[in-house]
Amino acid sequence: MPNKYNIGDVFYIDEGHDPHYHIIILASVNSKEPMYLIVYLSSSKTMVDRTTTFNKNEDTFIDRFSWVKYQSAYIISETDLDDGRIIHYQCKAKSSTVDKISADLPKAKRAPNYIRERFADWKSDQMFSSI
Amino acid sequence: MEIVNALELEQMLNTSTKVKKEVRLLYDDKKALQVLNSFVRLANGKIDKYLAVKLMYLFEREMLLRTGTPSLFGRLCSIPFGPIVSEINTAVDSTDISALPSHDNLWQQYFSLKRNELTSNAENPGNELLSEFEEELILELFSKFKNYSFGRLKKYTHSLPEHKETDSCIDISYFDFFTENGFSKEETTELLQEISYQVLFHNAVLKNAK
Numbered sequence: 001m002p003n004k005y006n007i008g009d010v011f012y013i014d015e016g017h018d019p020h021y022h023i024i025i026l027a028s029v030n031s032k033e034p035m036y037l038i039v040y041l042s043s044s045k046t047m048v049d050r051t052t053t054f055n056k057n058e059d060t061f062i063d064r065f066s067w068v069k070y071q072s073a074y075i076i077s078e079t080d081l082d083d084g085r086i087i088h089y090q091c092k093a094k095s096s097t098v099d100k101i102s103a104d105l106p107k108a109k110r111a112p113n114y115i116r117e118r119f120a121d122w123k124s125d126q127m128f129s130s131i
Numbered sequence: 132m133e134i135v136n137a138l139e140l141e142q143m144l145n146t147s148t149k150v151k152k153e154v155r156l157l158y159d160d161k162k163a164l165q166v167l168n169s170f171v172r173l174a175n176g177k178i179d180k181y182l183a184v185k186l187m188y189l190f191e192r193e194m195l196l197r198t199g200t201p202s203l204f205g206r207l208c209s210i211p212f213g214p215i216v217s218e219i220n221t222a223v224d225s226t227d228i229s230a231l232p233s234h235d236n237l238w239q240q241y242f243s244l245k246r247n248e249l250t251s252n253a254e255n256p257g258n259e260l261l262s263e264f265e266e267e268l269i270l271e272l273f274s275k276f277k278n279y280s281f282g283r284l285k286k287y288t289h290s291l292p293e294h295k296e297t298d299s300c301i302d303i304s305y306f307d308f309f310t311e312n313g314f315s316k317e318e319t320t321e322l323l324q325e326i327s328y329q330v331l332f333h334n335a336v337l338k339n340a341k
Binding site for chain 1: 197198258259260261263264322324325328331335
């Protein structure tokens with residue numbers, strides 16, 4: 001069954017003020033239920049993690065200086081992501097945005113070990129599945 | 132969830148029973164266990180209980196100071212023995228060899244406490260929930276404090292700006308923690324907004340996620 005969501009999909013949670021954006025960086029190709037690795041963009045100016053930063057307008061949805069909060073990277077199932085009551089689709093991120101995060105994630109010191117391991121595993125699964 | 136200012140956030144994160152309970156839901160028992168296990172292994176499998184409990188508090192403290200985000204989301208408290216993460220104190224006590232065994236108590240599976248000495252059992256709970264940043268912090272804290280005597284460690288932790296001397300138990304709110312440690316009102320507001328968003332995101336989406 002094909003995955004419902006794709007790499008680069010940008011979501012936000014409707015919480016009544018400035019949205020916080022979450023980006024799908026990688027999807028599983030082998031698991032029973034589709035799973036996604038998502039990261040969150042923070043625009044907080046305090047305690048910035050400078051591993052991956054974005055300037056205003058670097059992508060269509062980025063309207064201020066933002067950074068990837070790898071500390072809050074998650075693996076999430078399609079069922080959990082598919083809750084239309086609270087999660088809203090925003091847009092598709094540019095491939096350069098996804099590539100930038102994908103290049104930095106393996107060396108992101110604040111990302112939990114299981115996120116980095118899963119990222120490496122899924123990347124290789126993806127490569128083999130495309131052969 | 133409309134956020135107005137630091138005082139409102141303070142009220143939400145620390146006073147409102149509902150939000151307080153939601154923040155507590157984020158307490159990560161398995162991650163706390165992996166952090167403690169890392170400290171115990173650095174101590175070659177045996178560590179003084181007081182040192183272990185203080186190292187766990189100092190770990191959460193440094194994560195807040197260096198990243199602005201809690202790592203364990205435990206309840207921070209001042210008690211007569213200095214500041215602690217309440218859940219961890221309780222969990223460590225539950226591993227006492229005289230405590231009632233409970234098959235769903237993960238801590239009893241991995242640790243035994245005997246006469247104030249905490250020993251790790253053979254099984255390893257892993258480290259997948261930790262990050263490289265956290266593992267480096269664990270090593271740094273262990274290296275700094277491993278040779279502190281009880282008195283020196285007590286004096287150090289009692290001198291921390293967020294600690295309040297008490298005969299009972301006083302909650303250390305994130306608001307108080309940041310402001311007592313020199314963060315401005317604006318910075319504290321931003322940090323509390325980030326924490327409250329994490330609570331919201333967890334409760335909205337991540338209940339079933341890893």
